[in-house]
Structures are given as C-alpha cells and as structure tokens.
Amino acid sequence: MNRLAAIAMALVAAAGAVQAADPVVVSPPGRKAMAPEIAVAPDGALVVLWLERTPAGDAGQGNHNQAAADLWLARSVDGGASFGAPVRVNATPGAVWGFPVSKPRVAVSPAGVVHVFHAGNAQHARTGKPLVLPLYTRSTDGGRSFGEPRVLGGMPDARLGSPVEGSDIAELFGTLAIDGRGGVYAYWIDTRAMTKEQPNGKVWSAVSLDDGVTFGAEFEVLPADTCPCCQLTTATQDGRVFLGSRRVNPEGTRDSTVAVSIDRGRTFAARVRWGGTPWKIEACPLKATALAVDGEFVYTAAFDGGASPQGAAWSRSSDGGRSFEPARPLHATATVSDAPVLALAGEALVAAWHAKAGGAERRVFVAVSRDRGRSFSAPVEVPAPAGNGTYPVLTARAGGVQLAWQQADAILTRYLAADDPLFGNPPERKP
Amino acid sequence: MSWSHRIVRPLVVAAALLLAAGAGAQPPEVKPVSPAQFATELAALRGRVVMLNVWATWCAPCLKEIPDLLAVEAELRDEGFVLLGLSIDDAADAAQVAGFRQDHFPAFHTLQRDANDADALVSVVDQAWNEVVPTTYLLARDGRVVRRIQGKLTRAAFLQAAREALGGGS
Numbered sequence: 001m002n003r004l005a006a007i008a009m010a011l012v013a014a015a016g017a018v019q020a021a022d023p024v025v026v027s028p029p030g031r032k033a034m035a036p037e038i039a040v041a042p043d044g045a046l047v048v049l050w051l052e053r054t055p056a057g058d059a060g061q062g063n064h065n066q067a068a069a070d071l072w073l074a075r076s077v078d079g080g081a082s083f084g085a086p087v088r089v090n091a092t093p094g095a096v097w098g099f100p101v102s103k104p105r106v107a108v109s110p111a112g113v114v115h116v117f118h119a120g121n122a123q124h125a126r127t128g129k130p131l132v133l134p135l136y137t138r139s140t141d142g143g144r145s146f147g148e149p150r151v152l153g154g155m156p157d158a159r160l161g162s163p164v165e166g167s168d169i170a171e172l173f174g175t176l177a178i179d180g181r182g183g184v185y186a187y188w189i190d191t192r193a194m195t196k197e198q199p200n201g202k203v204w205s206a207v208s209l210d211d212g213v214t215f216g217a218e219f220e221v222l223p224a225d226t227c228p229c230c231q232l233t234t235a236t237q238d239g240r241v242f243l244g245s246r247r248v249n250p251e252g253t254r255d256s257t258v259a260v261s262i263d264r265g266r267t268f269a270a271r272v273r274w275g276g277t278p279w280k281i282e283a284c285p286l287k288a289t290a291l292a293v294d295g296e297f298v299y300t301a302a303f304d305g306g307a308s309p310q311g312a313a314w315s316r317s318s319d320g321g322r323s324f325e326p327a328r329p330l331h332a333t334a335t336v337s338d339a340p341v342l343a344l345a346g347e348a349l350v351a352a353w354h355a356k357a358g359g360a361e362r363r364v365f366v367a368v369s370r371d372r373g374r375s376f377s378a379p380v381e382v383p384a385p386a387g388n389g390t391y392p393v394l395t396a397r398a399g400g401v402q403l404a405w406q407q408a409d410a411i412l413t414r415y416l417a418a419d420d421p422l423f424g425n426p427p428e429r430k431p
Numbered sequence: 432m433s434w435s436h437r438i439v440r441p442l443v444v445a446a447a448l449l450l451a452a453g454a455g456a457q458p459p460e461v462k463p464v465s466p467a468q469f470a471t472e473l474a475a476l477r478g479r480v481v482m483l484n485v486w487a488t489w490c491a492p493c494l495k496e497i498p499d500l501l502a503v504e505a506e507l508r509d510e511g512f513v514l515l516g517l518s519i520d521d522a523a524d525a526a527q528v529a530g531f532r533q534d535h536f537p538a539f540h541t542l543q544r545d546a547n548d549a550d551a552l553v554s555v556v557d558q559a560w561n562e563v564v565p566t567t568y569l570l571a572r573d574g575r576v577v578r579r580i581q582g583k584l585t586r587a588a589f590l591q592a593a594r595e596a597l598g599g600g601s
Contacts, residue, residue: 032547053521053547099521101562191491199491229490283582284490284564303561310561336559360558362550388548409547 023384023412026050026074026083026404033072035103036404036411038395042110046076046397047143048083048404049106049116050411054094068094071104071118073143080402080413089116089137089146097121097132097172100391100406101286101339102231105176109184113211114139116146117176117186125155132172134188134204138212152186152206153218171204173229179236184208184215185265187232187243193224199282200248201228207265221268227254229284237293241265242321244289244300253278256289256302260321275315276327277306292342292349296320299373301340301351304329312340312353316373331355331365331379343394343401348418349373350401352392357381364389364405366416368423377423384412458538461529463522463545470555472515472542473574479511480596481570482589485553485560486541487520488531492583493565497536499586500567503593510597511572516541519549519564569596 026048027033035051054068071089076082089104090096097119098104104118120135135149153171174188189201203222206215225248233244241261246254255278257271274289290301298321304313307327311334315327330351331337337355344350349369354362357379364384367376382389387408394401400417416422464472473481484500486493497516504514518528518541525543532539544552553560556568556576569578569592577596584592 034547194491196495199495281563281582283492283566284487286562286564305561305563336561338561356558360554388550390548390550 021414023382023407023414024080024082025410026086026413027052027072027411028086029410032409033411034406034409035098035100035391036393036406036413037104037106038393038402038404038413039106039108039114040395040397040402041108041112041114041142043112044077044079044398045142046080046402046413047073047106047108047114048076048411048413049073049089049104050406051096051098051100051103068121069096069098070094071096071098071116073106073114073116075143079398080415087144087146090120090149091146095120095149101288102173102229103391105174107176107178107184109178109182109211110180111211112140112142114143114146115176115178115184115212117152117174119172119174119188120149120151122151122155131155131170134171134174134186134206136176136184136186136206136212136215150215152215153188153190153204173201173231175232175234177234177236177241179239179241179264182209182211183236183241183264184212185234185236185241186215187221187234189226189228189232190220191228194228198224199228200224201226203232203243203245205265209264222259222271225249227285229286230254231286231288233288233291235291235293238295239264240293240320241268242291242293242298243268244291245271246285246287246289247271247273249278252280252282253306254281254285255279255306256287256300258289258291258298258300258317258321258324272317272321272324274300274302274327275324276302276304276313277308279305281305287338290341292344294344294349294372297372298324299342299349300324301330301342301353302327303338303340310336312337312355314340314342314351314373314376318372330367330376331357333357334379337365339391341392341394343396345396345401345416345418346399347372350394350416350418351376352382352394352403352405354388354390354392354405355379361386362388362390364392364403366392366403366422368418380422380424382414382422458540461518461525461532461541461543463525463543464552465545466551466555468545469517469542469552473555473570476513476515476570477574478572479513480572480593481568482512482514482593482596483556483568483570484514484516484541485564485566485568486516486518487564488518488528489520490564494535496565496567496583496589497539499589501536501538502586503590506590507593507597512593512597514540517552518543519552520544522546569593571596
C-alpha cells in the first residue's frame with residue numbers, strides 16, 4: 001500500500017470515529033433485541049446494552065418469573081462504525097426482568113468501570129414465589145466480563161397473597177447515574193407497601209462512593225406516592241443529583257417531578273412538578289421523566305398525558321430545578337408520540353422520541369434546541385429500515401450525540417453532530 | 432332413594448345450575464395472537480358489543496378493575512355484551528399468563544400478544560394507543576370503537592359506559 005492510500009484510509013477511519021451517518025446494527029441478526037441503553041467510556045469506546053427474551057428452555061434454575069430476559073452488551077472502539085461480539089452480562093440465563101419501559105441502565109465512570117443496574121428475577125426464600133429485585137454489577141475490563149450481581153435492595157417480606165396486594169413484583173423500574181467522583185447512585189420503585197387502598201410505590205436508593213466497589217445500606221428516598229410503573233430517571237452535575245419520577249397526587253394525577261440532592265443523594269429537596277398538564281389516571285402509564293442538566297438549566301421531557309392532544313413534550317427550568325416553564329409538545333402533529341429522551345451536544349440540546357406520523361409504524365424522530373431549551377426545531381424522522389422504530393436513547397459524544405433505538409427486533413445506532421444536516425437549518429457560523 | 436339416585440341427582444342438579452348460570456363454562460384457553468389473528472377474533476364477535484380490556488399481570492390497576500369488568504359482563508351478557516381481554520405481557524410468557532388467569536380470574540376470556548411489539552396488536556383497534564394499561568375499548572356491534580377508557584373507573588362507571596355502548600350499537 002502506498003503512503004497516499006494509507007493516509008486516505010486513516011482519514012476515512014478518523015472520520016468514521018466521530019461520525020457515522022448511516023445507522024449501524026448493533027445486535028446480531030436473528031435475535032429479538034429491545035430496550036437499548038448507551039454510554040461512552042473515557043477512552044471513547046461506545047457501550048451499548050440491550051435486552052433479549054431468554055430463548056425457551058434456557059431460563060435457569062427453575063425460574064418461573066414473568067419476563068425472563070438476558071442482558072447483552074456490545075462495545076465499539078471505532079465510534080460506532082462496528083461492534084465487537086456481544087457479551088451476556090447475566091451469568092444465569094433468564095435472570096433479568098425487564099422490557100422497554102423498565103429497562104437496565106448503564107454508565108461508564110472516568111476510571112473505565114462499566115456499571116450496570118437492572119431488575120432481576122429471584123424467588124422468595126420462604127414461599128418460593130417469584131420476586132423482582134434491584135441488581136447491580138460492574139465490569140473493570142471495559143465490559144468484556146462482569147462480576148457477580150449484587151442485590152441492592154432487601155429481600156421483601158411480600159404477602160404474595162393477592163394479585164394486587166403483594167403481587168409478584170417488588171423492586172423494579174430503577175435507574176442509575178454516576179458523578180465522576182466515584183459516586184454511583186441507584187434508585188428503584190419498591191412496591192412492598194402497596195395495598196388496594198394504597199396502590200403506589202416508594203422510591204429506595206443505594207449509593208456507592210467508591211465507584212461501585214461497595215454500597216451503603218438501602219434507604220427510602222420518596223414515600224409511597226410514586227407511580228409504581230413509571231421508570232425512574234437520574235442525572236448528576238456539579239455535585240448535584242437529580243431524580244425524575246411521577247408523583248401520584250391526592251387528587252389522582254400522575255405528574256412528572258424532579259427532585260434535587262446537594263449531599264450526594266442522602267437527602268432530596270421537595271419534588272418540583274414539571275410544566276406538563278395534570279394527568280388524572282389510575283393506570284400504569286409506563287411513562288418516564290427524561291432529564292438533562294446544564295448548569296442552572298434543567299430540562300425534562302415526558303409524555304404529557306393531560307394535554308390535548310397528548311404526546312411527548314418538554315419543559316425547562318432555568319433556576320436549577322426549583323420551577324419549570326409550561327411544557328410544550330415536541331411533535332404536535334403526530335398521531336401519537338412518546339418515550340422522549342434528551343441529551344446535550346455542546347451547547348445544543350437534542351431530543352429524540354418515537355411517534356406515528358403519517359403512517360401505521362412508529363418511527364424515531366429528533367429535534368434540536370439551540371436556545372437553551374426555549375424552542376426546538378421541527379421534528380425530523382431518523383432514516384431507518386422499514387419497521388417500528390422505538391425507544392430511542394441518547395448520550396453526548398464528540399460534541400454531538402450518539403443515538404440508539406430499537407428497530408423492529410434489532411438495536412441500531414448512529415451519530416448526530418449538533419449541526420447535523422438531518423436537523424436542517426444549521427446555525428449561522430460567524431466568519 | 433337408591434344409591435344411584437343419591438349420586439346422580441346432585442350431579443344433574445349441579446349441571447343444570449351451571450347451564451343456567453351461563454358462565455359455568457370455562458372461558459377459552461389464553462390464546463397468543465398476532466395482529467391478523469386478533470383482527471379475526473374481533474371479527475368473530477361482530478353482532479355483540481365488545482368490551483376489550485388491554486391489561487398485564489404486572490399492572491396493579493389492571494388487576495383491580497378486572498373483577499369489576501367481569502361483574503359488568505355477567506350483568507349484561509344476555510343483552511349481547513362480551514368482555515375480551517388482551518394481555519400485553521411478554522409474548523414468551525403465555526403459559527404464565529394462563530396460570531395467572533386461572534389462579535385469579537378464571538372466568539376472564541383473554542388473548543395474549545404473540546409478538547415483541549404490543550403496539551402493533553392494539554393498533555388493530557387504535558392507531559393512537561399510547562401504551563397505557565389498562566386501556567378499555569368499547570366496540571359497537573359493527574366493530575367500531577365507540578369509546579376509549581384509560582385507567583380504572585368504578586364498577587358503576589364501567590356499567591354505565593357499557594350500557595351506553597349497548598344502546599348506541601348499530
């Protein structure tokens with residue numbers, strides 16, 4: 001190979017390390033993959049995590065839980081252009097409980113430790129009945145292998161006698177974040193206190209301050225007024241921990257809220273309601289509260305169920321989460337839009353969600369805000385093969401965002417620069 | 432009374448009571464369905480008002496309302512009203528859903544999704560379903576959706592909605 005060709009190939013490889021305009025399929029063909037999560041390691045490696053239903057007959061050790069699943073992780077060292085063979089995170093097949101709206105979470109700390117938090121199948125020690133417990137595992141070799149999972153919550157003394165009171169589920173719909181200083185913050189919904197008269201969950205937490213080597217004892221964070229089937233979200237910045245949840249109010253509304261901790265998750269200030277329309281409903285909305293934080297700007301995105309029409313919307317706080325502006329729709333013309341997520345790309349704020357717009361299939365859409373969340377660009381569909389595109393996730397990378405989503409039964413990913421032509425109307429550049 | 436009368440007569444009486452009750456027959460097995468199969472199942476119910484309940488075993492509000500829906504069905508069955516469940520539990524869990532139904536709501540006739548994507552299934556009746564469970568649809572006798580109810584209502588409210596659908600059915 002002559003020197004010119006080598007240089008040209010190197011330039012192409014370098015470009016690919018930052019931008020990959022076409023989606024890349026992460027999951028192996030022929031699998032039923034769902035519910036992706038993504039994170040970026042300090043060395044630039046991209047980590048993608050997803051769920052797969054455990055093949056019939058493979059679920060281990062007499063597992064008879066609902067939703068037996070496996071957790072897979074793949075790693076890319078070329079900016080998402082290609083991925084290595086996926087590694088199964090759970091040693092025992094079928095040990096994971098989850099689906100796209102109660103999915104595992106992944107984060108990579110500055111030391112390169114890969115942290116994974118998920119709901120896991122277990123059985124009650126006394127009754128043998130199925131339980132779901134909050135499990136944590138970590139990898140110190142970049143995601144090539146994982147340690148034994150640790151149960152962060154206590155084994156519940158569930159009643160397990162009725163389909164509502166003490167049902168088969170206990171501790172789930174969790175989330176995890178790291179703070180870059182060794183802090184690992186895990187939160188989950190605990191349904192032990194649920195009764196027919198009090199059908200709401202509590203939020204419990206366990207915190208590590210040594211990058212996941214050890215965790216303190218679990219403790220209650222929010223009382224029994226939390227939507228028990230709305231996945232929690234969390235984010236950290238500048239020593240603060242932000243917790244997103246849906247509060248069930250006395251009048252029956254289930255509204256997204258944000259709570260802030262300034263003492264590394266030990267205590268939280270009172271929850272603050274986002275700017276969405278109150279949504280009165282006794283149901284499992286299965287709607288999370290997405291978070292992104294940039295200094296005193298706190299951005300949320302969620303399904304605005306009380307609005308007419310309903311749909312994905314965003315709301316902004318410019319005072320550190322003490323108050324939020326009224327929510328506005330991300331995709332007002334869609335038949336239905338849901339599952340919004342947010343990430344910062346430099347000074348731009350990117351939103352992604354899935355929606356039906358002019359067709360029967362759900363597709364993934366994105367929009368960008370270049371005025372600190374005051375407004376968003378028009379929705380743009382992310383080009384992808386035919387089939388339903390659902391449950392997008394975003395993470396900041398290389399000045400832009402890395403997007404991943406479920407496309408039919410596969411996991412896809414692509415990079416979006418803050419001024420990606422996909423967004424249209426790139427910002428004016430000063431000479 | 433002979434020994435045979437002592438045994439046979441109660442059996443005959445019991446059988447007659449079951450027949451009279453109408454609900455004595457076990458509902459069909461929990462059947463996994465694709466969207467096309469689901470559409471066929473609904474088409475077979477044309478001529479009756481259908482209360483379609485989208486539920487899941489892990490959804491506490493769903494489990495709270497199912498007894499009320501069964502009571503509504505029992506009250507209105509003779510007027511051409513039928514309750515049909517659609518579980519969105521994972522497609523791989525059909526056997527567990529069947530066991531759960533048998534343990535807790537044995538009279539509940541429910542289908543089960545047979546694909547990774549629950550939205551494709553519910554979209555047979557509602558393209559704008561927002562993935563909330565429970566969602567209950569009332570379908571008129573010609574199969575049209577005439578009402579969507581999200582979340583648990585009281586038994587009286589479900590009964591009223593069902594009566595309105597019966598009265599307005601074509």
